[in-house]
Amino acid sequence: xxxxxxxxEPLAPLFADERYxxxxxxxxxxxxxxxxxxxxxxxxxxxLFTPYENVKVVLLGQDPYHNxxxxxxxxxxxQDGIEPPPSLINMFKELxxxxxxxxxxxxxxxxxxxxxxxxxxxxxxxxxxxANSHANCGWSWFxxxxxxLLSEQKENLVFILWGxxxxxxxxxxxxxxxxxxxxxHPSPLSAYNGFFxxxxxxxxxxxxxxxxxxxxxxxxxxxxxx
Numbered sequence: 690x691x692x693x694x695x696x697x698e699p700l701a702p703l704f705a706d707e708r709y710x711x712x713x714x715x716x717x718x719x720x721x722x723x724x725x726x727x728x729x730x731x732x733x734x735x736x737l738f739t740p741y742e743n744v745k746v747v748l749l750g751q752d753p754y755h756n757x758x759x760x761x762x763x764x765x766x767x768q769d770g771i772e773p774p775p776s777l778i779n780m781f782k783e784l785x786x787x788x789x790x791x792x793x794x795x796x797x798x799x800x801x802x803x804x805x806x807x808x809x810x811x812x813x814x815x816x817x818x819x820a821n822s823h824a825n826c827g828w829s830w831f832x833x834x835x836x837x838l839l840s841e842q843k844e845n846l847v848f849i850l851w852g853x854x855x856x857x858x859x860x861x862x863x864x865x866x867x868x869x870x871x872x873x874h875p876s877p878l879s880a881y882n883g884f885f886x887x888x889x890x891x892x893x894x895x896x897x898x899x900x901x902x903x904x905x906x907x908x909x910x911x912x913x914x915x
Contacts, residue, residue, distance in 0.1 A: 696736045712827040724817035726753050727760040734762025735809045738802035745805035746847045749855040752812035763808040766798035779875040787890045793909035804905045836861045845900040847893045868896045
């Protein structure tokens with residue numbers, strides 16, 4: 690098991706659960722017989738890049754990108770040198786409209802993760818070129834449990850839910866303690882149905898500031914501080 694730093698304690702009951710052991714057995718077979726994304730060492734990158742104590746925002750995706758070289762364990766994010774997919778391009782358009790930041794050269798969102806944005810898909814793996822192929826292997830139980838524990842154990846988080854799959858998770862979140870921002874998915878099929886103009890980037894920061902937290906620097910063109 691990779692070292693998940695300060696996530697180790699909150700996630701320990703999940704990793705000890707027989708349902709997670711079933712996921713492990715499933716993945717062992719999948720990685721042995723098929724091409725699966727992301728790389729097995731990148732499955733838990735959303736936790737590695739955003740320590741538990743640093744979580745301010747939870748941005749939910751559905752399942753990892755299923756084409757070569759894209760997925761690396763952070764929802765919506767692609768590795769450096771990979772062309773941003775259409776949904777990510779639309780996210781950058783909304784970011785420009787909302788906060789004025791020009792689209793970055795890379796679609797790698799690691800900087801957001803290090804800013805305290807948990808970039809978690811509801812399924813953490815996928816078989817190559819087969820969207821939602823791991824949706825029923827048990828990941829929903831695992832990621833639902835993460836959402837629930839964050840809702841219960843933390844206060845004044847922002848949960849960003851884009852699209853029907855993510856919006857189904859509202860029942861797991863205590864609205865009395867947290868802000869839920871929901872709208873259509875940034876996919877070209879739905880972005881004009883409420884995603885464009887949602888201003889979720891600025892609304893997130895307004896809420897964080899109002900509750901005594903530092904805002905997220907959404908500008909991906911700035912060189913991150915090491």
